[in-house]
Amino acid sequence: MTFSLVARCAETGMFGLAISSSSPAVAARCSFARAGVGAVASQNVTDPSLGPATLDLMQGDMSAQAAVDEVMRVSNFTEYRQLIAIDKNGATAIHSGPNSLGIWTQASGLDVASGGNLLANDTIPQAIVDGFVAAKGHIGDRLVAAMRAGLAAGGEAGPVHSAGMKIVDNVSWPVADLRCDWTEGCPIENIATAWEVYKPQLDAYIQRALDPREAPSYGVPGNE
Template identity: 65%
Template sequence: MTFSIVARCAETGWFGMAVASSSPAVAARCAHARAGVGAVASQNITDPALGPRVLDLMALGASAEQAIAALRGSTEHMDYRQVLAVDNRGRTATHSGPRALGVWASAEGENVACGGNLLADPQVPAAMVESFEASQGHLGDRLLLAMRAGLARGGEAGPIHSAGLKLVDAVSWPVADLRVDWTQDCPIAGVEALWALYQPQLDAYVIRALHPTGAPSYGVPGDL
């Protein structure tokens, strides 16, 4: 019920993940990223615990492939799961269990992995990888372009209702964590609108956390 992308920016070292689904609040369950470590998607009859486990393994030095292999060898119900990972060297790995729903597929490239289930077309992940590799600019923009490419290829077999975008940089929290948890309109368009609003303010929110005395004005009524 989901298609997603995990990626690393080779220029900045940022990691990010974007996801869309017919289910509500997909990003709350499926999106995982950790600064300096990597990004993970855990989806298809989702076990949200798998994302942090893969990140923990990669933080200890495992590659994306080694972390996914360890998960496969030590975790129950992997036949039902789909997991995508990218590590801090841009290496990628994917797992799609044989009991994944409907038409499922994954694709990998340098610094990027994409996958989905209940897809309208098995080439959706490949189209997303191609879009990401051909794009330039901010990682957030590139992730959303890839999601658009997946949607243009057919996306999920049914209508999507939720989407999300998560980005991590050098701090311990996500520098962007944007979600549309349910809409009858296109949730990817909703996240794009949120990103257009949030991106110009992203650095200011980090400064406010680290150096509040030097933070930019809040620009709201009552702010002196």
């Protein structure tokens, strides 16, 4: 019921993740990222504990592959899980259990990996990877382009209703964490619109946290 990608920007060291599903609030349960460490998507009959567990191992200098292997070794019901990870070096790892739903598959490329289940066809993850690799600009722009490419290739077998995009950089919190928890429209386009609004203010929100004396104001009532 889900397709996603995890990615790294080789120029900035930022990590990002984007995800969409027919289920509600998919990003709240399936997306995990940590600055300087990596990003993880835990999906398909989701166990949200797998994301932080994988990040903890990668923070201890395990590669993405070693971390995913270890998490799968000690976890239950791994035949139902999809786990997609990228580490600080841009190396990726994917576990797709044989009980993943419907048409499921995975793909990886330079600094990016993608997986999905209950897909319209088996080309979706590769289209997502190709979309990310071909796109230029900020990692957020590339994540949006990748998800649009996956949707254009067919997306899920049915309509998607939720989506999210998370980006981490050099601070302990996500510098962007955009979500559409439910819509009858296109949640990926909702995220794309939110990113267009948020992107010009991203650096200012970081500055406000680090030193509000130097932070710009946008003059909006209730601006925070």
